[in-house]
Amino acid sequence: MTDFLLILISTVLVNNFVLVQFLGLCPFMGVSNKLETAMGMSLATTFVLTLSSVCSYLVYTYLLAPLELVYLQTVAFILVIAVVVQFTEMVVHKTSPLLYKLLGIFLPLITTNCAVLGVALLNIRKQNSFVESIGYGFGAAVGFSLALILFSAIRERIAVAEVPVPFRGAAIGMITAGLMSLAFMGFAGLVKF
Amino acid sequence: MDSVLTAIFVLLALALVFGLILGYASVRFKVEGNPIVDQIDAILPQTQCGQCGHPGCRPYAQAIASGEAINKCPPGGQATIDQLAELLNVESIPLDAEHGSEDVRKVAYIREDECIGCTKCIQACPVDAILGAAKQMHTVIVSECTGCDLCVEPCPVDCIDMIPVGTTIGNWKWPAPPSPMQIIATDRSTPSEETA
Numbered sequence: 001m002t003d004f005l006l007i008l009i010s011t012v013l014v015n016n017f018v019l020v021q022f023l024g025l026c027p028f029m030g031v032s033n034k035l036e037t038a039m040g041m042s043l044a045t046t047f048v049l050t051l052s053s054v055c056s057y058l059v060y061t062y063l064l065a066p067l068e069l070v071y072l073q074t075v076a077f078i079l080v081i082a083v084v085v086q087f088t089e090m091v092v093h094k095t096s097p098l099l100y101k102l103l104g105i106f107l108p109l110i111t112t113n114c115a116v117l118g119v120a121l122l123n124i125r126k127q128n129s130f131v132e133s134i135g136y137g138f139g140a141a142v143g144f145s146l147a148l149i150l151f152s153a154i155r156e157r158i159a160v161a162e163v164p165v166p167f168r169g170a171a172i173g174m175i176t177a178g179l180m181s182l183a184f185m186g187f188a189g190l191v192k193f
Numbered sequence: 194m195d196s197v198l199t200a201i202f203v204l205l206a207l208a209l210v211f212g213l214i215l216g217y218a219s220v221r222f223k224v225e226g227n228p229i230v231d232q233i234d235a236i237l238p239q240t241q242c243g244q245c246g247h248p249g250c251r252p253y254a255q256a257i258a259s260g261e262a263i264n265k266c267p268p269g270g271q272a273t274i275d276q277l278a279e280l281l282n283v284e285s286i287p288l289d290a291e292h293g294s295e296d297v298r299k300v301a302y303i304r305e306d307e308c309i310g311c312t313k314c315i316q317a318c319p320v321d322a323i324l325g326a327a328k329q330m331h332t333v334i335v336s337e338c339t340g341c342d343l344c345v346e347p348c349p350v351d352c353i354d355m356i357p358v359g360t361t362i363g364n365w366k367w368p369a370p371p372s373p374m375q376i377i378a379t380d381r382s383t384p385s386e387e388t389a
Contacts, residue, residue, distance in 0.1 A: 063207070069200050076207060083211040087218055094222035 004135045009190070011139030017115045018147040019177075019184040024115030028148055029173060031106065033159075038152035041106045042145030043099075044088075048110045049119060049144070052077075052084040053137025056120035057130060077120040085111045115144055151180060230258045236276045240268040241319035242341030244293045249319065257281070267293035268341065272369075299340040299355040301333045307352035314344035314353060 017023045024045075031041045056077045064070055089107045093100045100107075110116060119140045123133045154176055163172050234254035245265035247253040257263055263277040264286045271288060278285035288295055303314070303323075310328040322338040325331030345353050358364070 059207070063203065067199060067203060068196070069203055072200055072204065075204065079204075079207060079211060083215060086215055090215075090218045090222045093224050097224075 004131065007132060007135040008139040008142070011136060012143040012146060013184070013187040014190050016143040016147055016184050016187075017118065017140045018144055019181040020188075021118070023118040024113050024144055027106075027109065027113055028144075028151065028177070029170070031109075032148060032152035032155050032173070035149070035152045035156055037106070038148050041109075042141075042148050044106050045110055045113065045115075045144055045148075046138070046141035048081075048085055048088055048107075049116055049141035050134065050137040051088070052081045052116055053119050053123060053133050053140070054130070055084055056080045057123055057128070057133040060124055061130075073121065073124060074117070077117055081116050081120070082111050115140060147180070147184075151177065154180075230254050232280060233257050233277065236269075236273060236280065237266060238269045238273060238339070240339035240341045242268055242339065242343060243319070244268070244341070246292070262286070262289065264289045265292045267295055268339070270295035297357045299342075299357050300335050300338040301340065301342075301344055302354045302356045303331055303333055304352040304354065305330050305332060307350055309350055311349060313347040313349065317343045317347045319343060 011017070015021055018025065018028050027041055027045070031037050059076055059080055060070075060073060064072055064076060085108060089100075092107070119137050123136055126132075126136070128136055155173060158172055158176065167175070230251070231254075234251050237250040237254055239250050241249045243249065244267050245253045247256055253261075253266070257277065263281065263283070264274050266273050267288060274288060275285050301314075301322075308325075308330045310325065310330060312325065312327050312331070314331060315323045315325060319341065320337055320339055322334045323331050323344060324334060340355065340358075342355060345355060
């Protein structure tokens with residue numbers, strides 16, 4: 001249980017996927033203009049990340065490792081992720097039209113989110129167990145959501161603030177992201193993992 | 194060589210299994226559209242004129258499906274209302290005058306020597322029936338025009354006329370046959386008359 005908690009804290013705060021490991025930056029910059037869409041994206045990503053982390057662990061442990069096909073992991077994981085995303089989209093479309101409307105275009109976009117592939121590959125490198133890979137995927141997703149929602153809330157405020165002309169738009173966004181990243185460095189050394 | 198074959202085989206098998214899962218899911222989690230909306234939309238005249246207060250025929254079809262009045266479509270006229278009433282099994286009601294009156298079918302006509310090429314009517318046209326470019330004369334594609342009147346108001350030089358389309362041998366149609374309920378004499382009497 002302590003291990004699980006440590007993994008969560010480690011992935012959410014100390015090794016935050018976006019702000020410390022710099023994975024999944026494109027949705028981080030792309031869909032952070034509005035708080036509402038950022039929340040939809042976070043929700044979708046959390047679901048897909050956790051599920052694909054587990055699925056890719058299973059594929060690796062029971063298919064690739066016994067057959068000594070470890071070098072196929074990237075291709076296989078991309079396949080897994082694409083399937084998980086498609087499957088999720090179908091299920092959500094059927095079971096909850098409201099959620100489907102809310103997530104909309106973001107669901108298929110997750111396929112190309114590098115944090116998802118990153119988590120699958122890091123699971124293998126860290127030699128996580130089954131339960132650990134669930135926690136790792138979920139923690140990474142929560143960390144991503146935290147960063148994305150905080151960042152979009154800040155950007156909503158920046159939109160009405162008086163920003164010097166040369167810094168307007170993406171530039172001030174990048175600077176803000178850099179400052180947030182600096183702030184998250186404060187968590188380094190909180191947990192030894 | 195063997196390891197390459199294994200790799201190809203494993204990837205193929207993986208892709209096949211995933212394909213089967215997705216194929217099953219697409220059947221199992223198939224989403225049907227609301228069929229009643231499609232049926233209503235098929236009855237509406239597709240002029241996309243917006244006189245009902247909705248931005249097109251399909252939104253109005255959705256609104257009818259969720260309980261809005263069926264008598265807000267002037268281009269369709271009484272015939273459309275009767276068909277809608279039959280489909281939805283409700284009482285047929287006269288056209289709501291608030292949304293416009295039923296009229297003979299018209300098409301827009303641009304008096305081309307007066308047109309200044311402002312493109313305002315092109316933007317207003319819901320069915321893209323007006324052809325032209327900025328500072329070039331515009332004209333109406335008659336076969337596309339639904340006669341919805343929306344282009345008349347934005348024209349700054351008032352050079353658009355709505356011309357009624359007369360019946361010619363090209364567009365004359367047989368009158369619609371009476372509904373089955375009207376053919377048999379005993380069906381025509383309503384239950385209320387029988388009790389009276």
